[in-house]
Amino acid sequence: MPDIVVVGGGLTGLMTALTLSHSPYRIAHIQRQQANVDGETIRTTTISAAGRRMLETLGVWQHLTSAPTPIEAVKVADGEPSTGIKARRGKAFDLEWQDRDEPMAFVVPNATLLTALERQMRDAHVERLADRTVAGFAIFNKQAHLTLINDRGVTDEVICDLVVGCDGRNSMLRKSVGVRQRTLLHSQTAVVALVAAERPHKNAAFQRFLASGPIALMPLADNLMSLVWTLPKHEASQYQTCDVGKFNQTITMAIGDEVGFLTLQSDRLIWPIKPTFIANPTADNLILAGDAAHVIHPLAGQGYNLALGDAAVLLDILCATSARGLQAGHFSVLADYRQKRQLDVGAMSLATLGLNALFTTMPPGFARIAGLGMSLLNRSPAKSIFSTIARGGKLARASLLTGKLPQ
Numbered sequence: 246m247p248d249i250v251v252v253g254g255g256l257t258g259l260m261t262a263l264t265l266s267h268s269p270y271r272i273a274h275i276q277r278q279q280a281n282v283d284g285e286t287i288r289t290t291t292i293s294a295a296g297r298r299m300l301e302t303l304g305v306w307q308h309l310t311s312a313p314t315p316i317e318a319v320k321v322a323d324g325e326p327s328t329g330i331k332a333r334r335g336k337a338f339d340l341e342w343q344d345r346d347e348p349m350a351f352v353v354p355n356a357t358l359l360t361a362l363e364r365q366m367r368d369a370h371v372e373r374l375a376d377r378t379v380a381g382f383a384i385f386n387k388q389a390h391l392t393l394i395n396d397r398g399v400t401d402e403v404i405c406d407l408v409v410g411c412d413g414r415n416s417m418l419r420k421s422v423g424v425r426q427r428t429l430l431h432s433q434t435a436v437v438a439l440v441a442a443e444r445p446h447k448n449a450a451f452q453r454f455l456a457s458g459p460i461a462l463m464p465l466a467d468n469l470m471s472l473v474w475t476l477p478k479h480e481a482s483q484y485q486t487c488d489v490g491k492f493n494q495t496i497t498m499a500i501g502d503e504v505g506f507l508t509l510q511s512d513r514l515i516w517p518i519k520p521t522f523i524a525n526p527t528a529d530n531l532i533l534a535g536d537a538a539h540v541i542h543p544l545a546g547q548g549y550n551l552a553l554g555d556a557a558v559l560l561d562i563l564c565a566t567s568a569r570g571l572q573a574g575h576f577s578v579l580a581d582y583r584q585k586r587q588l589d590v591g592a593m594s595l596a597t598l599g600l601n602a603l604f605t606t607m608p609p610g611f612a613r614i615a616g617l618g619m620s621l622l623n624r625s626p627a628k629s630i631f632s633t634i635a636r637g638g639k640l641a642r643a644s645l646l647t648g649k650l651p652q
């Protein structure tokens with residue numbers, strides 16, 4: 246019988262099962278189906294420097310089949326791109342920073358990351374319960390009972406001390422225990438695609454806050470770039486299906502001339518943006534992690550970095566709990582997790598929400614003030630706060646985020 250069962254075959258579930266396999270407890274992992282690598286060839290994930298250290302320590306980074314692209318500069322601007330002298334002098338972006346010591350983050354295609362996680366899971370001490378969906382969660386005699394169902398409709402049950410729910414933004418586990426959540430109304434949708442830049446991107450990431458929503462380009466190999474373009478929801482479907490020539494022209498004009506003309510290289514995906522806040526991601530015998538515990542606006546590329554923090558913090562807590570001779574589902578584990586994730590998750594949720602609201606919904610004339618704020622910020626020590634967040638591992642303190650397994 247496992248002590249801990251991790252539910253979910255996405256980026257969070259696989260990574261969390263691998264992480265917790267380094268705890269003294271017996272781990273099982275439940276997956277609905279083999280990770281859907283084909284469905285993830287367009288999306289990419291930006292992983293902070295601390296996240297990279299963690300994935301390296303877990304042996305995942307070494308299995309990435311294509312080299313992650315380091316982000317060596319970040320350029321942020323608000324408002325429509327300028328076409329005047331400022332643009333010609335290469336100052337089209339108000340806020341710029343470069344990191345000379347080590348890249349602050351890396352861009353990895355989701356399919357590559359999922360494959361590397363699956364590969365490393367083969368060698369991990371994890372019992373795998375594949376092709377099963379969790380259909381029920383109940384507690385008897387202080388133990389969690391999960392009802393599982395396979396694709397032939399056959400049910401069985403697994404009993405454990407602690408369930409770690411990594412079952413995504415619509416988490417069945419979260420709903421089944423009535424964890425309180427607040428989901429913002431769906432007003433924006435992200436259009437996601439791969440595009441080729443006409444000129445070298447020099448490993449820079451670009452973010453422009455437009456009144457209609459932020460548009461971001463993250464660097465990939467061979468001048469490819471990953472586009473995440475947030476639009477009012479009624480406009481997004483139009484840009485998903487419009488003529489490719491019109492799409493290329495619109496995104497090039499939206500981001501500005503920094504990397505020249507942009508050309509679509511993939512299908513266009515759309516993602517409804519519905520940030521979800523959960524004050525307490527725990528219930529008896531249950532801990533939520535990843536998108537099951539927090540859904541943030543993708544503008545900062547930090548959702549999965551929070552999931553890495555969730556798993557790393559939980560591993561430290563479980564190692565300390567085992568050293569005290571306690572069970573994995575002990576109430577102190579839940580209390581510690583809740584308390585140690587509050588700051589990191591709360592700060593990132595507020596920062597992404599605040600930035601989006603400030604720049605997207607501002608009335609005409611306010612853009613100028615925001616632009617001034619950006620250029621002041623560029624010269625102030627506050628800028629280092631942004632790069633600190635981008636690097637990760639400051640608000641969340643955990644052994645794996647420093648590249649070490651807990652003692």
Ligand SMILES: Cc1cc2nc3c(=O)[nH]c(=O)nc-3n(C[C@H](O)[C@H](O)[C@H](O)COP(=O)(O)OP(=O)(O)OC[C@H]3O[C@@H](n4cnc5c(N)ncnc54)[C@H](O)[C@@H]3O)c2cc1C
Pocket residue numbers: 252253254255256257258275276277278289290291292377378379380411412413414416417435437473516534535536537543545546547548549550551552
């Ligand atoms: C456009 C966009 C861009 C993003 N860019 C970045 C970025 O650059 N950097 C970053 O850090 N984050 C980014 N994010 C966020 C990141 O993609 C998510 O945080 C992350 O993918 C969430 O993974 P997850 O495993 O928690 O959830 P999911 O991927 O939703 O996985 C949930 C899993 O649970 C399984 N499941 C669900 N219900 C059950 C059940 N009842 N029984 C068994 N299994 C079940 C599902 O099959 C699935 O495998 C971005 C998000 C978006 C939308």
